[in-house]
Amino acid sequence: MAAARVRAALRDAAMAAAVAFVLAVPLVGFETVDFGRTGTGIATRFGWVWIGTGGVFVVRLALAVSGAARLHWAKVGPADSPARLGSPPKHARALAGLLLVVFAVALPFLPFASRYLVDLATTVLIYIMLGWGLNVVVGLAGLLDLGYVAFYAVGAYSFALFARWFGLSFWEALPVSGVLAAAFGVVLGFPVLRLRGDYLAIVTLGFGEMIRIILLNWSRVTGGPNGLLGIPKPSFFGLPLLPRARDGGVTFHQFFHIPFSPQQSIVFLYFVILFLALVTNAFTLRLRRLPIGRAWEALREDEIACRALGIDPTKVKLSAFAIGAMLGGFAGAFFATRLGFISPESFTFQESATILAIVVLGGMGSQMGVVLAAIVLVTLPEFGRAFAEYRMLLFGAAMVAIMVWRPRGLLAQRAPSIRLGPAEGR
Amino acid sequence: MAYFVQQLINGLTLGAVYGLIAIGYTMVYGIIGMINFAHGELYMIGAFVSLIAYLLLGIVGVSYVPLALLLVLLAAMAFTAVYGWTVERLAYRPLRGSFRLAPLISAIGMSIFLQNYVQILQGARVKSLPPVINGGFRLFEQGGFVVQMSYLQVIIIVLTIGLMAGFSMVIAATPLGRAQRACEQDMTMAALLGIDVDRTISWTFVIGASLAAVAGMMVTLYYGVIDFFIGFLAGMKAFTAAVLGGIGSLPGAMLGGLLIGLIEAFWSGYFSSDYKDVAVFAVLVLVLIFRPSGLLGRPEVEKV
Numbered sequence: 001m002a003a004a005r006v007r008a009a010l011r012d013a014a015m016a017a018a019v020a021f022v023l024a025v026p027l028v029g030f031e032t033v034d035f036g037r038t039g040t041g042i043a044t045r046f047g048w049v050w051i052g053t054g055g056v057f058v059v060r061l062a063l064a065v066s067g068a069a070r071l072h073w074a075k076v077g078p079a080d081s082p083a084r085l086g087s088p089p090k091h092a093r094a095l096a097g098l099l100l101v102v103f104a105v106a107l108p109f110l111p112f113a114s115r116y117l118v119d120l121a122t123t124v125l126i127y128i129m130l131g132w133g134l135n136v137v138v139g140l141a142g143l144l145d146l147g148y149v150a151f152y153a154v155g156a157y158s159f160a161l162f163a164r165w166f167g168l169s170f171w172e173a174l175p176v177s178g179v180l181a182a183a184f185g186v187v188l189g190f191p192v193l194r195l196r197g198d199y200l201a202i203v204t205l206g207f208g209e210m211i212r213i214i215l216l217n218w219s220r221v222t223g224g225p226n227g228l229l230g231i232p233k234p235s236f237f238g239l240p241l242l243p244r245a246r247d248g249g250v251t252f253h254q255f256f257h258i259p260f261s262p263q264q265s266i267v268f269l270y271f272v273i274l275f276l277a278l279v280t281n282a283f284t285l286r287l288r289r290l291p292i293g294r295a296w297e298a299l300r301e302d303e304i305a306c307r308a309l310g311i312d313p314t315k316v317k318l319s320a321f322a323i324g325a326m327l328g329g330f331a332g333a334f335f336a337t338r339l340g341f342i343s344p345e346s347f348t349f350q351e352s353a354t355i356l357a358i359v360v361l362g363g364m365g366s367q368m369g370v371v372l373a374a375i376v377l378v379t380l381p382e383f384g385r386a387f388a389e390y391r392m393l394l395f396g397a398a399m400v401a402i403m404v405w406r407p408r409g410l411l412a413q414r415a416p417s418i419r420l421g422p423a424e425g426r
Numbered sequence: 427m428a429y430f431v432q433q434l435i436n437g438l439t440l441g442a443v444y445g446l447i448a449i450g451y452t453m454v455y456g457i458i459g460m461i462n463f464a465h466g467e468l469y470m471i472g473a474f475v476s477l478i479a480y481l482l483l484g485i486v487g488v489s490y491v492p493l494a495l496l497l498v499l500l501a502a503m504a505f506t507a508v509y510g511w512t513v514e515r516l517a518y519r520p521l522r523g524s525f526r527l528a529p530l531i532s533a534i535g536m537s538i539f540l541q542n543y544v545q546i547l548q549g550a551r552v553k554s555l556p557p558v559i560n561g562g563f564r565l566f567e568q569g570g571f572v573v574q575m576s577y578l579q580v581i582i583i584v585l586t587i588g589l590m591a592g593f594s595m596v597i598a599a600t601p602l603g604r605a606q607r608a609c610e611q612d613m614t615m616a617a618l619l620g621i622d623v624d625r626t627i628s629w630t631f632v633i634g635a636s637l638a639a640v641a642g643m644m645v646t647l648y649y650g651v652i653d654f655f656i657g658f659l660a661g662m663k664a665f666t667a668a669v670l671g672g673i674g675s676l677p678g679a680m681l682g683g684l685l686i687g688l689i690e691a692f693w694s695g696y697f698s699s700d701y702k703d704v705a706v707f708a709v710l711v712l713v714l715i716f717r718p719s720g721l722l723g724r725p726e727v728e729k730v
Contacts, residue, residue, distance in 0.1 A: 019512060026475045026505045027544060030482065032553050040553050042481045144530050191715040198461045199714060201530055202665055206707040209662070217700040349658065353538050360531055393542040399535025403528045404520045 009064035017057035024049040097368065104274055108267040115263060118270050122338065124378045125273040126331055131358040131370035132280050133327030138356070139365035140284075140293065141320035142300030143193070144201040147208025148355050150188075151181040151325040153215065153347035155332025160228040160342055161221070170234035170337045174330060181329025182322040189321040193314050208352055215344040227343025231336050233265065234272055241265040269338050276334060280327055281367060287323070296320050297365075350392065357395040360402060428568035433695040434688070439579045439648065441687025442586035446641040447664035448671070448679035449593065450634030456610045456674040457630050458522075463533035464513050466661015467540035468635045471509050472642025473652045474544060476502040477555055480646075491558060495647075502643045503636035510635025511628055513540075519624065537657075545654040552653045555646060582644045589640060590680055593633070597676065602629055610674070659703060663690070666710040672723020681721060 029049045033041045104125075108118050130152065137145045155177040162168040162176055192203045215222045222228065233241065239252040241264055252268075253260040287293040295316045299306050303313055336342050358377055362369030377395070381388035447469050454462045479501040480494065488494045517536045521528045562576030597603035605626045608616040617623045645660070646652050667686040671678025686706060694702045713720065 019508065022505065022508045023512060026478055026501075027471070027547050030478045032474075032478060032481070032548050034549075034551060034553070040477070040481060040555060042478065042485065138527075142527060144527055146534065191711055195714060195718050198530060199669070199718075201463075201534075202461060202662070203707075203711060203714065206662055206666075206710060209659075210704050210707050213701065213704055353534070356531075356534065364527075389546070390542075392538055393546060396535045396537070396539030396542060400517045400532050400539065403524070403532040403535065404517070407521075407524055407528045 009061060012064055013057045013060040016060040017053050020056035021049065021053040024052045028052060093368070100371065101278065108270055115266060118266050120379065120382065122266075122270045122273055124374055125270070125277050126335060126338075127355065127358060127374040127378050128371055129273065129277040129280050129331045129334075130328060130355045131362065131374050132277070132284055132367065133324050133331060134355050134359050135365065135367070135370055136284055136287070136296075136327065137320055137324035138359050139363075140288065140300065141296040141317055143317055143321060144198075145204045145321070145324065146201050146349075146352055146356065147204035147206070147211075148324070148328055149347045149349070149352040150204070150208040150211040151185060151328035152332040152335065152351070153211050153344075154181045154184050154325075155329030156336040156342045156346075157215065157222060157228070157332075158329070159333040159336045160231045163232050164228065164230075169232060170333070174333050177333035178326040178329040181332065182326035185322045185325025186318060189318050190314075193317040193321065205349070205352075208347075208349060212344050212347055215347070223343070225343065225345075227341060227345070228336075229341050231340045231342065233340065234269070234337055236268060241268055273334055273338075276330055280330070284327075285367065292316065292319055353392070353395065357399060360399055428566070428571040428573050429695070431565070432571070432573050433691045435573070435575050435579060436695075437688035437691030438684065439582050439687070440691055441684035442583050443641045443644055443648075443683075444660070444664050444667045444686050445680045445683025446586060446589065446637045446644075447660060448667040448683045449590075449676060450638050451665050451668040452671070452673050452676060452679040453606075453630050453634050455668070457606060457613075457627060458518070458529075460518070460529045461533065461665065462513075462518075462631075462634070463530070463661070464517070464536040464540060465634065465638060466657035466659075466664070467537050467544075468506055468510050468513070468657070469638040469642045469645075469660055469664075470544065470652070470654065470657030471540065472502045472506040472635075472639025473646045473656060474548060474553075474642075474654075475505045475639065476643035476646050477553055477652060480555065480558070495558070499640065499643055502639040506639035506642070507632045507636040509540075510631040510638075513635075514628055514631040519627075537661075541654055541657065548654065550654065552651050554651045557650060558647055578648055582648065585640070585644070589637065593637070594676065596633075602626070606630060663703075663706050666706055666713075669710060669720055670713050672720025674724075675720065675722045678720055678722035 029044060029046050031043045031045060033043050104121075107113055107121055130148070133151075134145060134148050137143050137148070158180045159168075159170070159173045159177045162173045163170075168176070188204070188207050189200075192200050216225055218224070219226075235241070236252050239250060239255050241252045251260075252264065288297070295306070295311050296319075298309075299311065299313055299316055306316075307313060335346070354377060358370055358373045361377070362371070362373035377391075380394075381391050447465065450465045450468070451462060454460065454465070476498045479498045483494045483497060488497065513536055517532045518529055521532055559576070559578045559581070562574050562579070565573040565575055567573070597606065605616070605621045606629075608619070608621055609623055609626050613623055616626075641660075642652075645656070663686055664683065667682035668679045669682070670685060671680070671682025686709070689709060690702050690706060693699075693705045697705075
């Protein structure tokens with residue numbers, strides 16, 4: 001009996017290795033090399049083919065031995081079985097959240113906080129905010145948006161353009177950016193949201209590309225590939241964080257009678273995005289408890305049942321889409337003000353994919369999961385060139401692996417905000 | 427007039443390529459109801475395999491061009507088919523019966539993975555291939571403008587027509603085609619009647635991938651340059667073609683492919699080529715607004 005199983009496992013692993021070998025031969029085994037103007041040559045590296053084939057054999061065998069293979073190929077059961085719903089108690093989570101916020105507020109004042117660290121934390125917070133925005137669309141409403149970066153771009157460019165042509169400051173332009181991004185969301189979502197979810201995915205993908213192409217080619221307005229320069233920085237209640245005020249006004253350091261340092265501006269930007277992110281978090285958490293939020297989650301679970309209960313799916317989806325877009329627009333405006341420069345380079349599909357990966361890895365619908373995933377994914381490339389190079393490869397593989405093994409997310413699980421019937425622990 | 431005919435020829439060539447990719451989308455959608463986002467990447471892999479196969483044949487010394495092209499075609503189809511099979515096996519099959527977004531997200535992940543896989547292995551730079559087939563027919567001349575149809579364009583169009591005819595035969599008259607049509611109608615019932623559903627789906631991916639590989643090879647020869655990113659746009663356009671023709675409908679995919687090719691060729695011929703991709707997406711959105719079931723598709727009924 002055992003011998004038969006071992007033989008079966010060996011045969012299975014051999015098959016997998018054979019497939020891996022066939023896959024590896026053309027693309028791993030041969031490398032196309034540029035010979036300057038004369039064309040393309042070819043080099044071989046069969047060592048890697050054998051390594052890859054052997055690796056697949058060993059891994060497959062190990063999976064079979066550990067019995068994981070059987071579990072893996074079995075049909076994925078309903079993920080809402082009681083055992084999987086065991087999330088930590090509510091107050092523990094609230095405490096963890098509070099500690100995290102306290103840490104985030106204190107971060108710039110901690111002894112090890114360098115300029116680099118605060119800058120990195122600002123980037124992480126931008127992604128957290130984008131993740132929370134996309135979470136409304138993907139996690140709560142169950143709509144797959146692959147062009148989220150388009151709204152980010154709309155927010156960034158609308159702020160940059162309003163600042164240039166109408167002299168709006170960051171705080172004046174922020175709502176405008178959000179509203180414009182939301183308007184784009186509505187215009188885009190309206191025709192598509194009546195259809196099945198898959199169409200939405202591809203249309204948003206196309207829309208993201210379209211926005212980028214327009215930004216690239218409409219040079220008269222957007223500056224084309226050169227982008228837009230000289231975007232103003234936000235002020236602290238009207239006090240600019242500059243060495244000297246342009247129009248003879250009072251600057252931040254003069255008002256508080258402290259010496260000027262460029263660090264102040266960086267720390268201030270950090271607090272601005274922290275504030276925006278926390279507002280976003282509070283906003284979405286409240287929304288989840290409102291009828292509209294419940295309608296989103298209900299729609300995600302069963303659209304036909306919702307229709308039977310009198311919920312208009314198009315309107316509900318449209319609201320989720322617009323709110324997600326608005327949050328993306330806010331983040332975009334902040335992105336523009338932080339760098340002071342934007343170009344279409346910053347709004348590629350890769351960006352959309354990163355944000356989606358943050359939401360998926362964090363567990364769709366989970367706020368805390370997004371935070372953890374954003375920290376991991378954004379800081380990963382900082383650990384070295386190898387990580388930066390293989391980052392997208394790992395994202396892609398991780399997205400597949402998570403869907404196969406833990407479709408409800410790696411770091412956290414989403415559960416309906418409200419459920420009927422006897423809930424556990426009450 | 428002459429310019430118009432030239433754009434028509436170019437558009438038909440382009441349309442043939444899109445049509446071949448669109449078949450993969452529409453077939454997979456018809457059977458398991460999901461958009462295989464990674465399909466565009468299979469086309470890209472097909473292009474790379476053909477480039478590598480062609481270079482290798484050059485080294486080995488196969489200099490008779492028709493033989494070389496035939497071998498490249500077979501190699502591209504075979505290896506890409508294995509990629510298609512593996513993608514289905516690893517990323518989609520375990521997810522059958524999972525929640526609605528799962529296969530979509532998995533497909534996106536697969537697409538990102540394959541793109542970067544090829545980028546890391548083959549480099550991010552554009553790969554070029556010197557023209558393999560030169561010359562063509564001079565159809566007619568009008569006002570100094572010569573309308574040409576290169577031999578390559580003839581080959582592409584003829585090969586596409588041949589493949590599509592053969593493929594339609596497979597669907598209409600073989601046991602596999604019968605099984606595919608049965609699965610499309612009702613997978614559970616088909617399984618109860620003794621059809622191996624998993625095998626049928628695998629074959630669907632294999633066929634779709636090999637057709638995409640043919641498209642990849644054609645593009646490699648036609649444009650002479652490829653990179654790891656070509657699958658993204660081509661996949662998107664082919665998907666638009668599938669939707670335009672009516673997703674799930676095979677003649678629809680071919681018709682949609684031709685129309686998209688023509689739209690793109692005429693748009694870049696008469697307007698600006700900067701916005702030709704935008705024009706294609708605009709078509710997608712317009713079709714979805716006014717005729718979501720496409721030109722030849724049936725309206726979709728959602729069941730519990």
